[in-house]
Amino acid sequence: MSFVTVENVWQAYSGRSILERVNVEVEKGQFISIVGASGCGKSTFLRMLLAEEVPTRGAIRIDGGEPAREPNPERGVVFQRYSVFPHMTVRDNIIAGEEMATRGGWLFGGARRAAAERADEMLARIGLNHVAHQYPASLSGGMQQRLAIGQALTAKPRVLLLDEPFGALDPGTRVKMHDFLMDLRAETGMTVFMVTHDLEEGFKLGDRVLVFDKPRWDPQDPGAFGATITYDFDARNGGIPFQTIEEKKYDPALA
Template sequence: MSFVSVRDIWQSYDGRPILERVNLDVDEGEFVSIVGASGCGKSTFLRLLLAEERPTKGEIRIDGGEPAQEPNPERGVVFQRYSVFPHMTVRENIVAAEAFKTRLGFLGRAARRAALARADETLERIGLSHVAGAYPATLSGGMQQRLAIGQALTARPRILLLDEPFGALDPGTRLAMHDFLVELRGETAMTVFMVTHDLEEGFKLGDRVLVFDKPRWDPHDPNAWGATITYDFNARDGGIPFQPRDAFDNIGERDVA
């Protein structure tokens, strides 16, 4: 049984289809990169995985459980725009990520001391140790994004969802964060889904690269159809593609979700 099971997912907004017939099986510990043109539903798919949205049709199951009704601690997320706690210092933002893992949402005295020590190690690894006592508003956008990534990784969710997480970073920092993500993934065996517009980055980090696209196109009504997974590449075997997806084979009249 696959760890993440996506079955016949459709998503529409105000009757406008965004995703159609999305089916996917992902093993635990896999890193899945997601690429495709702007507006083809990549971020929508991440929100569905996060359970921030419910699909119009179909279901997503994690480890055989019931479909989630809302986001929960087993799913961590980093969006394209950084999202950290503005009222907490940089160090406290990292510690907060550990507190989220506890049942009551806070740490005892001994646990907090240990979390502070681990937070300092994390900040050293992501290049923010020199601003540990600062507040996010005083940091550059790239530094805030590094903090958001460090915070999400510290929580060590079973599934990590990344939406263009490195777009605001300079090339050197971007490579350093690639290394940090690879190292932490090796330590935790978390399952990762990452949306990126950088195809090279997708193949570098991913075990698989999914291409989202619209296999059907109406020139008179570009929004008539939604996108699905059109290719599923094995990124660890020289980019050799698996068989193209056949989600739309043998379809006649328009199939409405």
């Protein structure tokens, strides 16, 4: 049984189709890279996985559960621009990650002291224990992104979602962040979905590479149809297609 199941998902805004007939099954622990041209719905798909958006049609399930109607601790997310709280210290940012996953939100007394100890363990793990009392603005780009990933992992999500997480980094820092993410992934066994515009990065990090594109195109109305998964490559087997999604002819019954 697949861990993440996407069943005939469609999404439309103001009647305009963005995604259509998206179907994919992902095993627990897989790293899925998502690529495609700008505007083809990659980030929309990620927001639906996060449950920040609800599909117009279809369902997304984690481990056979009911489709989520809003974000929850099962899903952690890291954006291209460092998604940390600038007014909090590095340690407090990690504690905040745990608080966001806790019913009631805030931690006090012994619970907060215990969370601070766990935060220090996480900071040591991600190599930021020496800057625990500093604020994010004093950190380099790579350190801020490590902090954002550490904050997301503190909530122990079952699925980690990454939206162009390394796009703003210089090439050297980007390579280091690749190694850092792969080490964390090996330690935690988490399931990862990452949107990237860098095809080489997608194949380097991913077990599979999903390509989003529009199989249907109306030259008179380019926005008439939505994108879907057109290719599903096995990145660990020389790029051989894991599954090729053949173009489907327009079926009025599915519109």
